[in-house]
Structures are given as structure tokens and as C-alpha cells.
Amino acid sequence: MTSAIPPRTVAIVGAGPGGTTLAVRLRRLGYRVVLVEKAAFPREHIGESLTGECAIVLRDMGFGDAMDAAGFPVKRAVTVHGPNKLNRFRVPVQRLGEDGVIIPGQTWQVRRPEFDSLLLNGALAEGAELIRAEARGVLRRDGRISGLRLRDETGKDSDLAADFVADASGLQTFLSRSGVCGARHRGGYEKQVAFYGQFEGARRDLAPDDGATHIFYAARHLWAWFIPISSTVTSIGVVTPGALFKASGQSVQEYLTAQLASLHPELSERLRDAQPVSETWSTSNYSYHIDDFAGDGYLCIGDAHQFTDPIFSFGVSNSVQEASLAADAIDGYLTAPSVDRMNPIHTYADSVSRAQARVKTLIDTFWEFPLAFLKLAHYDRQADIAELLSGRLYSQSAETNEAGVIMRDLLAKRRRAEATPG
16 A cells, blocks of 8 residues: 655745735645745735736635625725826726626725735635744755745744745745845836825715725826725825935824825815824835746745836735736646746746736836826726726736737837937
8 A cells, every 4th residue: 555645835935915825726736835924914014905806816716705794895996086187087897707798897995904814814724834934045955946944933943845935925025035036126116105094084985986996196106095995994095206205304194194185186175074093104115026036946926026116006916816827837837747847937927027017018108198098098998998907917818908009009109219319
């Protein structure tokens, strides 16, 4: 009688939405999954708004009922407010129906401490293991990654052997800092800082749009978000070039209060009767990308390899969609003959890079050509822009999205003009 072969082990650094989505997918494929997370849950985290595609992934994994039971506000649209009322446009959440026709969709606004805990508990229920420790480095055998070096809360070091390592550490970019991936390259956006808090009494849209996201555009790289996260509480924040905050000489709370009063008249009106119910938080936003984020025995998910201006709330959506693709790539890598095992990793890296490029094209156009973006979103290509903002960035249809093609051509024309002498 032969003993059963133990399942292969995948170590995942980070138990946020990307890490836990990957854990669920891999457990259902039969792998041993070990999540390594140094933070205690529930934890406070920025990023409360989910795209329509993110909702589809969550429902596909079986989390839909739990999301509904948590009472997260339903999001059916995003409204962008330009400097005046003529520059305002609404983008509905959409999805593909069974017949391939685009129909109205919906997703959720979430309270991240509860949302992240919900996904983590779901992963543990699937049989994933959790180690409360900090990943300090990688182990290698015969030139390839073979696990992680960990340090627990008491300062004790230990080794975790693994057949594959996935980095879902977000802005910590663990594998890049460990020298496995390439270095971080600064993106093309200004250094920005976000200041945010939670408020009661903010005026929302009437039902059924009472859970809608609002974005208030004031100037280049200066904007505010308005995201309902419960029946009474709204997350409101301002993103500003760091230089403006530094020049103000104000504290974090003073700066947020001043900006909310002056940044946009529509925002000020909505906050007339609002009162803060949390402290004021701040976080720096640096756009970056990392080369070689997927290779022999490793890959990165979401912010662990690229972070872009967060104005359209792609962060969680990209992480969970990339996690789904990563599960297939890891499975292919671990089950394919040695000569072919890198093919699924290369496919993953190519798909992810293309989707991230589409995000950058969308946001670059919004900042560089705001009137052209308004025209596409409000008049010429409403459905196309809605498809992209719903997070449908990884499908084949995104490659031929007409609005995307127009935006790429517009930006390419700008680059050619800038490169031409005189």
C-alpha cells in the first residue's frame, strides 16, 4: 500500500483581498495554502469602493450572501463632478448578461475592516492556514525560490518551505524589497497625499443611488472622494499633491477640513450638516511599477507589483481579478512538465501587464485630456467607458474597446508631439 502524496504548498504573503482570493482558489484546486500576515484583523485600510467586476468575482467564489448580510451599501453608479455643473457625468455599473448584452449591474461599498475579515474567514473555512508573522526574506534551493524566512511577534525566526510563493503584500512590495523582482520604478504622476475620515450626516443621492460613489475634480491631481460605507456613515477624503500640503503649514486634520470646505462647491453643499465620526487619517500615494513581477516559483498580485493613481477605485478589483488569474497560473506551473512550466507564468504576466496599461491609459486621459474624457464618458462612448470603469480590463473585449483605442491614440499623439524637436 502506497502512502498518498502530500499536496504542494503555496505560501502567500499578505492576507488582504488579493491574498485571500488566491487562497480560496488554490484550496479548491487541492493545494496546501499558507497565508503569512503580520497584522491583526480586523484592521483599518483605505479603499472602500468595489467595481462591478470585483462583485462578480466575489459572488462566483460564494461570498455574495455574506456581503449582502453584512449590510454594505449597494453601488450602482459613479458620478464625476468637474469644476462646474457642465462637466458632471454619471457612469453606471454594468455587467454582461447571459446573452452577452451589457445590462445594469451593481456592486458594494465596503468597510474594509469587516470586508477583509470576511474574506480571510472564508479562506480559513476553505482550509487555508494562517501564520501571524512578518516575511523577512526568501529561501532558495538550486537557484529558485523554495520558501520564506519568517519572524513572529516574539522575534523568533523560522523557515516555511513552499513550492511556490505569491506576493500579495500590497504597498509593502515584499518580493521587490527582497531582491526577487525588479526595483520599484516611479510612475508619471505627482507625489500625492490622501487625507480622509468618516462622516455622518453627509447628503447622498436619493434611492436607489444612495450608495453611489462621487468624485470631485478640482484641478490636476487634486480631487476628493465621497463613498457611503454604511446606512449613515460616508468615507470622504481629499487627494492632493504633497507640495500643496507642505506649503499650507497645516496639520492633517486642519488641511482636510480646509479642503473639504473649499475644494468643490457641490462637495461643500453635501457636507453642510456632516459631522466627523472618526480620526483623520493620511497616506502617501506613489505611483510605481515593478519589473519581472512573475518568474520561476513566484509572482506578485495587485499593488505588490503596480500602484496607479487610485481615483477610479481599481485597487481591490485588480487584486481579486489578478488573484483568480494567478491561481490558474500557479496550478499550471506546478502541474506542467518542467520544460513548459513557465508558459502559464508568462501568460499571467502578459495579461496583467496589459490590464494595468489600460488602467494607466484611462487615468492618464482623465488628467491630460479632461474635456476629451468627458466627451467620451458623457456623449460619444458611454458604454465603453462604463465597461472600463466597471473593471472589465482583463477580458479580450477590453483590447478592442473603442474608447480605449481612442484614448491610446490620443496619448500616443501627445507623446509624439512632445518628442518632436521644435
